[in-house]
Amino acid sequence: MKDIARDLGVSVITVSKALRNHSDISPETRARVLKRARELNYSPNLAARALVTGRTHLMGLVVPDLVHSFFAEIAKGLSGILRNSGYSLLISSSEENPELEKQAVDQLLGRGVDVLLVASAQENVDAFQHVTEKKVPYILVDRSFSGFAANFVGVKDETVGALATEHLISAGCRTIAHIGGTHISTAAGRLEGYRRTLSQHGILVRPEYIVSADKSDESADNAGYQTAMKLLSLDLRPDGIFCFNDPVAIGAMKAILESGLRIPEDVALIGCGNLHFDDALRVPLSSVDQRSEMIGQRAGRLAISLIEAEFPVRPKSIFLEPKLVIRESSKRPR
Amino acid sequence: MKDIARDLGVSVITVSKALRNHSDISPETRARVLKRARELNYSPNLAARALVTGRTHLMGLVVPDLVHSFFAEIAKGLSGILRNSGYSLLISSSEENPELEKQAVDQLLGRGVDVLLVASAQENVDAFQHVTEKKVPYILVDRSFSGFAANFVGVKDETVGALATEHLISAGCRTIAHIGGTHISTAAGRLEGYRRTLSQHGILVRPEYIVSADKSDESADNAGYQTAMKLLSLDLRPDGIFCFNDPVAIGAMKAILESGLRIPEDVALIGCGNLHFDDALRVPLSSVDQRSEMIGQRAGRLAISLIEAEFPVRPKSIFLEPKLVIRESSKRPR
DNA sequence: TTGAAAGCGGTACCAA
């Protein structure tokens, strides 16, 4: 900037203003500045700008697992919105570990991100009080905390659970099990949708049909495999299994087939997330699409609006409509 | 910092030094400073620090596709190494588009990243001259440019191609086709390995067996599907197909099965990347593992060493050993 | 329409 100013015989301030399209600069001065800036291949020092404006133009995203393509798709959607917005994206993975998530959030806050987006692995909301104190706006993505008002983008998990369960029922299943997750809102919501739908259809909700794939010490598909095996060994074997996500469903698929059972004839199967390769699985997997990429996009737009809001705004929840995707794993002959 | 200094009756400089474990501060002063800093929940303004030191402690990673789990795993490995290192990771996706990649790189350079890691979608190395000028160290990941000396972490693609082809031959295939990619080093290297191995075994390299899945206008699996269909309609149908990555192989798998052929009896299939869910596919897919997560880890360590090097160091290539993973898709009865 | 002065929150250099 100094160089440009010197070369043109104007002040640094003038250059600064011209570069940012400030109103009170004559068109010709601006043109000259822009020209020289291009010639010198100038690009502003964002750290310096951040120091004085207090805005870093950095966004932080924390996901439980980058390799789970559901979250990768969210990141992709977000990344697309941010392109050409002037914002850069810091991504951290918590590995589904609440403690690591806290560290990641702290690191991002220390970085001075303008906004934080988190698909949280926390069991409760305590960790976010801390974020609120720092006055950094944040958005919960995919996973929320019941009874806690915060910006949120995702689907209504009860609807997800209801859609999946309803579908299994209409496919002729009557003994429907559910493999859920632990501690997180998505698990609770989907379970609730499952329960409600069964009840509405006058189907008994059996406690032994509700199990959770605890993946604290193993991968999701492994957990799904183990859990499904238990379900299949019950006296009254379920004829349909609704899994709270696709990786778990993949594990369950393996368990069912290894037990010599057919999908969907003996056991119908449905997951959540509609991963890109669901179609190419051993048995193409039915799933509830959660609009993962769209979640990222909407979250990105909301994030920008939050940053640019003059005053703190009331938390806003954006609910996307989940969509049933039916594939072989649940197409039962009537 | 000012507050701490005031509270303790020392200078800001003393605080600064104490906080950074600078040698010439008395242990007791340091202890007092640390204590007060903790009480005040102080965290340094990284933008300010970056401004004066010229180091942002930011790393930039550009990948062609976040949703392709091969790259997600690289990001995961990298992210793991960076945890607690004081570095944060900016991630951008180029969507396999050279132009978008350039933009992403420029944005990251503008951000002042201390180092850049790129799995490049460029056809040639021109775009990196630009990076070199900025004197920002960078590492090519997975994909390199032939004859261009740069830091690199990945596998030797010729070995990958050789491993896969060798395996198909030993599985009894004699008419082996290859679905490659376009313009990038990995595609060229794997093709070369394929050629060389066939020749070594005295098998004719037929041009009509070498096709490329151009995914400029469609997804990789779709491209794989289309391309495989062409191969299957040849007069002399191949009895084995080596695909240059797993998404393409998934498309090819679909094509083969839809054509009423069996895998591996009629056509054996192998891909590259060893994606996590290869095991759960319609036909479990043989693949060459490229140690994706390890690539991320090694790249991360190299990146840190590059930043901390006093003097520019000679570019270093780290080659990991690819590993054959045999699954149903290539287990042919002898 | 332009520019001077001040300062954002730190750190480096050198003197005390």
Place this chain on the structure above:
DNA sequence: TTGGTACCGCTTTCAA
């Protein structure tokens, strides 16, 4: 071992 001064590169406020 401690601290003063200057400055990193930019923006904001206000005066010219």
